[in-house]
Amino acid sequence: DPTHLSESDPAAQALGYRADATKVDKAKFAKYQPGETCSNCQFYHGKAGDAFGGCPMFGAKDVAASGWCNAYAKRA
Numbered sequence: 001d002p003t004h005l006s007e008s009d010p011a012a013q014a015l016g017y018r019a020d021a022t023k024v025d026k027a028k029f030a031k032y033q034p035g036e037t038c039s040n041c042q043f044y045h046g047k048a049g050d051a052f053g054g055c056p057m058f059g060a061k062d063v064a065a066s067g068w069c070n071a072y073a074k075r076a
């Protein structure tokens with residue numbers, strides 16, 4: 001789906017985005033902690049239960065609720 005952020009998108013690669021957070025390159029992105037996903041990141045705009053939602057880091061492209069990138073910040 002072109003509205004979904006691709007892992008091969010240059011912006012996604014720069015931030016180590018993976019649609020499945022458990023597949024994050026943990027050597028390169030050592031701040032990743034198990035359990036962190038877009039759905040519990042403060043930047044995620046998806047509604048609870050949605051598989052994808054907006055993220056200001058990636059403009060018009062939606063990210064996966066189960067995803068992760070290096071800009072992750074835990075929602076308060």
Ligand code: SF4
Pocket residue numbers: 017037038039041042043044045055056057063067068069070071072073
């Ligand atoms: Fe997911 Fe947060 Fe990264 Fe956006 S900033 S892609 S919501 S982890």
